[in-house]
Amino acid sequence: MTTLDSRDNRPLWQRYVHGHHWRTQAEEFDGAKLGFWLFLTTEVLLFGGIFCAYAIFRSLYPGAWKEGSSLLDWKIGGINTAVLLISSYTMAVSIYYIQVGKISRARLNLMFTILCGALFVTLKLLLEYTPKWTGWFFFMDPALGHHSIDAAAGNGLFGLFRHVEGYGGKRPGSLYEYGFGHDPHMPLWWSVYYVGTSIHALHVIIGMILIFRVWLKAGKGVYGPNYYTGVEIAGLYWHLVDLIWIFLFPLLYLIH
Amino acid sequence: MSSGHHSHGSYLESKGGFFANVLDWATTVDHKKIGVMYLFAILFMFFLGGVAALAVRIELLEPVRVKTTFTATGTEPVTQLLRADVAADIKNKDGTPAKDTLLTAGTRVQTHPAAKTVLGNELTSGTQVDVLDDAGKTVVQTATLKGSVSVTDPKTGAATASKITGQFFGSPDATAIAAGNNTYNRLFTLHGAIMVFMVIVPSVPASLGNFFLPLMLGAKDVAFPRLNLLSWYIYVTGSIFAVSSIVLGGVDTGWTFYTPYSTSTDADSIRVVFMILGAFILGFSSILTGLNFIVTVHKLRAPGMGWFDMPLFVWAVYSSGIIQVLATPVIGITLLLLVFERITHIGIFDPALGGDPVLYQHFFWFYSHPVVYVMILPGMGIITELIAVHSHKRIFGYRAIAFASLGIAGVSFIVWGHHMFTSMSEVASTIFSALTFLVAIPTAVKVFNWVGTLYKGSITINTPMLYALIFLFTFSIGGLTGLPLGTLSTDMHLHDTYFVVAHFHYVMMGGTIMAFIGGIHHWWPKMFGKMYNEKAAMLGAILVFIGFNVTFFTQFFLGVRGMPRRYASYVDEFQTLHIISTIGSFILLAGFLVHLSVFVASLVAGRKAPANPWGGLTFEWLADSPPEEHNFAHEPLCTHGPYDYDTTVPPHWDPKDYPIPAENLAAAGSH
Ligand code: HEM
Ligand SMILES: [Cu+2]
Numbered sequence A: 001m002t003t004l005d006s007r008d009n010r011p012l013w014q015r016y017v018h019g020h021h022w023r024t025q026a027e028e029f030d031g032a033k034l035g036f037w038l039f040l041t042t043e044v045l046l047f048g049g050i051f052c053a054y055a056i057f058r059s060l061y062p063g064a065w066k067e068g069s070s071l072l073d074w075k076i077g078g079i080n081t082a083v084l085l086i087s088s089y090t091m092a093v094s095i096y097y098i099q100v101g102k103i104s105r106a107r108l109n110l111m112f113t114i115l116c117g118a119l120f121v122t123l124k125l126l127l128e129y130t131p132k133w134t135g136w137f138f139f140m141d142p143a144l145g146h147h148s149i150d151a152a153a154g155n156g157l158f159g160l161f162r163h164v165e166g167y168g169g170k171r172p173g174s175l176y177e178y179g180f181g182h183d184p185h186m187p188l189w190w191s192v193y194y195v196g197t198s199i200h201a202l203h204v205i206i207g208m209i210l211i212f213r214v215w216l217k218a219g220k221g222v223y224g225p226n227y228y229t230g231v232e233i234a235g236l237y238w239h240l241v242d243l244i245w246i247f248l249f250p251l252l253y254l255i256h
Numbered sequence B: 001m002s003s004g005h006h007s008h009g010s011y012l013e014s015k016g017g018f019f020a021n022v023l024d025w026a027t028t029v030d031h032k033k034i035g036v037m038y039l040f041a042i043l044f045m046f047f048l049g050g051v052a053a054l055a056v057r058i059e060l061l062e063p064v065r066v067k068t069t070f071t072a073t074g075t076e077p078v079t080q081l082l083r084a085d086v087a088a089d090i091k092n093k094d095g096t097p098a099k100d101t102l103l104t105a106g107t108r109v110q111t112h113p114a115a116k117t118v119l120g121n122e123l124t125s126g127t128q129v130d131v132l133d134d135a136g137k138t139v140v141q142t143a144t145l146k147g148s149v150s151v152t153d154p155k156t157g158a159a160t161a162s163k164i165t166g167q168f169f170g171s172p173d174a175t176a177i178a179a180g181n182n183t184y185n186r187l188f189t190l191h192g193a194i195m196v197f198m199v200i201v202p203s204v205p206a207s208l209g210n211f212f213l214p215l216m217l218g219a220k221d222v223a224f225p226r227l228n229l230l231s232w233y234i235y236v237t238g239s240i241f242a243v244s245s246i247v248l249g250g251v252d253t254g255w256t257f258y259t260p261y262s263t264s265t266d267a268d269s270i271r272v273v274f275m276i277l278g279a280f281i282l283g284f285s286s287i288l289t290g291l292n293f294i295v296t297v298h299k300l301r302a303p304g305m306g307w308f309d310m311p312l313f314v315w316a317v318y319s320s321g322i323i324q325v326l327a328t329p330v331i332g333i334t335l336l337l338l339v340f341e342r343i344t345h346i347g348i349f350d351p352a353l354g355g356d357p358v359l360y361q362h363f364f365w366f367y368s369h370p371v372v373y374v375m376i377l378p379g380m381g382i383i384t385e386l387i388a389v390h391s392h393k394r395i396f397g398y399r400a401i402a403f404a405s406l407g408i409a410g411v412s413f414i415v416w417g418h419h420m421f422t423s424m425s426e427v428a429s430t431i432f433s434a435l436t437f438l439v440a441i442p443t444a445v446k447v448f449n450w451v452g453t454l455y456k457g458s459i460t461i462n463t464p465m466l467y468a469l470i471f472l473f474t475f476s477i478g479g480l481t482g483l484p485l486g487t488l489s490t491d492m493h494l495h496d497t498y499f500v501v502a503h504f505h506y507v508m509m510g511g512t513i514m515a516f517i518g519g520i521h522h523w524w525p526k527m528f529g530k531m532y533n534e535k536a537a538m539l540g541a542i543l544v545f546i547g548f549n550v551t552f553f554t555q556f557f558l559g560v561r562g563m564p565r566r567y568a569s570y571v572d573e574f575q576t577l578h579i580i581s582t583i584g585s586f587i588l589l590a591g592f593l594v595h596l597s598v599f600v601a602s603l604v605a606g607r608k609a610p611a612n613p614w615g616g617l618t619f620e621w622l623a624d625s626p627p628e629e630h631n632f633a634h635e636p637l638c639t640h641g642p643y644d645y646d647t648t649v650p651p652h653w654d655p656k657d658y659p660i661p662a663e664n665l666a667a668a669g670s671h
Helices: A025-060 A062-070 A074-099 A103-134 A142-146 A186-219 A229-254 B018-026 B031-061 B174-217 B225-247 B271-299 B312-344 B357-390 B398-414 B426-454 B463-486 B488-494 B498-528 B534-560 B572-605 B662-669
Strands: A136-138 A161-163 B065-070 B080-082 B086-091 B097-103 B108-111 B121-123 B128-132 B139-146 B162-165
Touching: A025 A062, A025 A186, A025 A229, A025 B271, A025 B312, A025 B357, A062 A186, A062 A229, A074 A103, A074 A142, A074 A229, A103 A136, A103 A142, A103 A186, A103 A229, A136 A142, A186 A229, A186 B312, B031 B174, B031 B225, B031 B498, B031 B572, B174 B225, B174 B271, B174 B312, B174 B357, B174 B498, B225 B271, B271 B312, B312 B357, B312 B398, B357 B398, B357 B426, B357 B463, B357 B498, B398 B426, B426 B463, B426 B488, B463 B488, B463 B498, B463 B534, B488 B534, B498 B534, B498 B572, B534 B572
Parallel strands: none
Antiparallel strands: A136 A161, B065 B121, B065 B162, B080 B108, B086 B097, B086 B139, B108 B128, B128 B139
């Protein structure tokens, strides 16, 4: 049995000792992966509820769903999809680099993945939620071009935001503000939209935290060719988050 | 290896001073300690839920309802003017029922038989009266009053002495009655929510499962020990959320949280949100436990132990783990949507915004039907062990029981609609009704296998065996009464009556809780290293059995006769049965108190338990009583099946005391 010896200056991953209740390290790794796959199943089922609500209300109120998805900008959604796909790639690459012992390259890729996640969340909040909820557009918002700026309302926050009269109020449920000629079931569409995308965004943030932890631990030399369970698991989680978005994106943005 | 630091003492061994021990337990990752902590937490919640149940039963003893007394003088027939609307059974002169009529305000009635001049006559529901025509002279028909009655004095026009009977929540005015009903609603919600989410769902897997699953597999611990501790803390957090909603004034939605009621009641209060979040958080704990067990079963079986060498308790906990993992997330998202709905009225379940309250019911039962099998499967697993060990016989139909567990888990996902026959289309209801009968098949397979195992076994009658027999009796009644509920046509009559209440108490209490108590007795010597007083415990078991049946069998009659569930009051016809039921609940209480004192006495002064008091063959009986910290001195090797009583001498037993017939050994050798 090995003990952590202060004179032993091999990196931590080389000195890794598996949990005392496992027979081998390989079994411990398999067990962790099996457990995490089960956890991912629960995540899929959780989103399953949202997809189910989407399907039911879509079949009940096709008009609202048509109008709703036409109010979403597929370009922003598309950019975000690309961001997540790229980050999934860098995540996978970082696992490879850990496996071959190139720790600093792995960390670089991990950090890039986290930044992609941050970009995703920022775009979501800034270019999607804010204008819809309040009517204030970010000045570089690609969707802004379609709308005439309300000069009287002026600019907000050092001129970074522009207000478009009558655009806001696209909120869920009773918070919705009816505009002229809107489908009466729009509040429901926005409920499904916000619940689905915000719970997904929450998962992105949790994923970023997980990967950040892995990044820190990798810096201390915890992971290496011999031991990379944590990286693998963070990777699985990140791919799931990506996968769910791959379903949300066409359902919400593309299908009219 | 620094050998001095590795203690091989019992897991219960003290770690020093009081605080050192508290810290040790609070941070332990030992599945045995976590199992014991779960056991105590669950028993505490069982106590809380039980107190609420007794309060509910006391209210139903003599619920608040109005009885009016009037005074009559002279010889003229007394006529009374009814003030409120009263339902009456009007009979024609020949005695045949005419039709259900409402005696509206102002109708004159006269008590029957009319000739008598009565002093202090009580006009309660059920009183026979004659209805007079407007002139007040002709007797038109005979009527029986139903519901609450109030009467005005024909001379003064004032209300005559009306008294409100009933106790507990009662006091004689309408607001007090409303307040009492309110309290009643909160109490049954509290009872239901605690018993379902905090007691029955985690009961067997999280406590006994946690303790014994790794032992039975010959493992040192569960796959993820720290996750296991986390799940205990999540359980406690969820319980605190739920209980704090009670401290803040209680929730009256019922444990099912049906919308739109649950999204509109107590609109100014955070209580309902707390209760729902509590259930949501408890779901996480359940998922983590299930996940942990599944991986443990897959990866940590002892060398030589194949899938069909596993004890059937492990199979049962494994199957229920699958349901926990697959069904709980759905309730998770449902409760989350419910919280959003309450706070911001997002409209998913709100018809005013285009949402659909029936969608809530679908989501809810998609989880809550499978979860009834999370409740019962581990209980069935315990019963399998109890019956095999205490009749010292190879289990009859090992594979049938194992596959029945998986079968139940599978079928449980496609029958949820049977809770919603009254809110679905006819076609959907018919399909769900047909599917529901599938569940009965694997369930019945198990019952036959247990009875088959008992046949020609050498049965020891002790507390665990007594509980196994009680289970067979009560669970069979519970399962069989599920069939009329699953039958579309009969359920139309029985839905939302006490029949349903009786059914689910027979399966959940008569099933899971009986198995749980039986299991606690069976494994008590192993968990705490002390024997308990067998005679006293058997007395407790008998009291529980009698009390349980007296309490709940009556409720089948109440239900068939139309007593709806979740009401604080009833018409007088139901009172006798309700009184019997309440008496039963106190017999139950007595039984539980006997058990409690037996446990306390055992912990304080029990005889030291041998390692294998019952002669069991599964690995937990190989370990010490109580087991050492890492369970086994040497990793056990699986060399015989879990129920090979005919060919194997149990661990720690002398072959002299357990002679194996030579022909069995020869047969075993030839395999
Ligand atoms: C043979 C097996 C069973 C069948 C066919 C069956 C059928 C049914 C049906 C049709 C209902 C709905 C009745 C109604 O609301 O009108 C029901 C209610 C219920 N059953 Fe079962 N059941 C079975 C076993 C179980 C088991 C094993 C459990 C739990 C351990 C259970 C727990 C419940 C509960 C809690 C309810 C009431 C839920 C509520 O409305 O609050 N059942 N059962
Ligand atoms: Cu059901």
